[in-house]
Amino acid sequence: MITIKDIARVAGVSHTTVSRALNGNPLIKKETRDKIEKIAAEMNYIPNYSAKSLVMKKSYTIGLFFSSIDQGTSASFLVDVIKGIHLVLDENYSLTVHGIDGIHHFDAILPQRFDGILVMSQSDADNAFIYHVKKMGIPLVVLNRHLEDPGIMNVVANDRAGVKEALDYAITQGHRRFAIIEGKAGFKSSTERKQGFMDSLIAHRLPLVPEYFAAGDYGVESGYSAMCTLLALPEPPSLVFCANDDMAIGAMNACYAKGITIPAQLSLIGFDDILFARYTNPALTTVHKPVADISKLGTTKLIELMQEPSAVTEQLFVKTALMVRQSVASV
Structure with missing residues (x-):
């Protein structure tokens, strides 16, 4: 050698x-x-990285932490996050992926193990972990969830504005009876998307009907069962907004099973713009969440912090985009 x-x-x-x-x-x-x-x-x-890390006092490891890997994190979301990180990450670094809900003791989260940490945060419950990392002095960037703390580097999509834009579009198409299949309870994204939904209805002076708010958990099955509940109402909605595309696909299947044609009898909007969204039948109108862009920008900021720990922390918003396809009818 x-x-x-x-x-x-x-x-x-x-x-x-x-x-x-x-x-x-x-x-x-x-x-x-x-x-x-x-x-x-x-x-x-x-x-020889083991020798190199001893000399340089670096681990050459970046930790990527999700709130949870098996609860509310879709496979396509995971892939997009990793894809965005690898666009920036030097090949000298290895990336390790973890779920915060699977960590029993934070003692193992040390500067000796991680040169930097990215938290793809979905829930306020991650705060204990985030502040442990900060206390340990490990360079840190929190992605996906808007934090109130300006002392932490934060990169997020403007989910709320994205949903409002989608609903505003549906209102211009003549829709007046709107329902929502909500995201996982306790997730900040669920709250933000529900808020965007309500912002649009309130701005257009449309009623918020309690029966039109259906619970979901970001899983396909929850979209299916929530849609069955909405279709069973005496007066079903004319458009359903689903807080993510996985639930929209479940909802679409429920309509198919009940003989309801989309968009002729019911319109549907999703959120995320996963790969399958353009291949559903009809193709799904959805809000494109730039997950790869968020991860890419977050990694760039993490590297800056690793090189210059006293760099100024920022809160950066990445814009969403409405993808108009075939699932919304003009009434």
């Missing part, structure tokens, strides 16, 4: 110079660094 000492012999420099050059130390002149990197590549040198 090729070592730093072998490269140093060929380059005619000390092994300390080789080590500094390969770690991008600015004290080493550019031409020396280029020469050493070229020799290392020709000799097929593979860095």
Whole structure:
């Protein structure tokens, strides 16, 4: 196995110079660094990260933490998050993925284990974990859930404004009887999306009908059963907003099972714009949540914090977009 000492012999420099050059130390002149990197590549040198982490006091590990991996986190959401992170993350780093609800002791969350942590937060219950990370001095960025604390780097989509825009569009199409299949109870996104739904109805002076608020949990089955409940009402709604696309797909199947045609007899709007949304029949009108963009921006900000711990924290909003397809009829 090729070592730093072998490269140093060929380059005619000390092994300390080789080590500094390969770690991008600015004290080493550019031409020396280029020469050493070229020799290392020709000799097929593979860095030993365990040794490197001991010297650099770094773990080369970024932790990605979800509120929960098996409750309320869809597979497509998980994939988009990881895709966004990998657009930015240097190949020297490894990414580990965890559910906060699966951690029994925060003692293991230490600076020695993580160089930085991204929290894809869905619930206020994550705050204890977030403040533990902050106390430990580990660079941290919270994604997805808007925090009230300006001292924490925060990147979120404006879910509330996105839903209001979607409902405003449906109102221009002539709809007046609106129902909502809500997201998982206790999740900030559920509250924000429900708020956007109500913002639009209130702004247009339309009634908020209690029977038109159906409980869901972001799962396909909950969309199916909530839609069955709404269809059984004496006067069903003319449009149903589902707080995510998985529930919208469940709702669509419930309509199909009851012989209700979409959008001729009932219109449907989702949220997230998962890959399947454009392939449903009819194609689903939904709010595109830029999950990959949020993760990408969050990772960029995390790297900035890792390089400059005293960097100013910001709260950044990423805009959603309404994807008009075929599931909303003009009344």
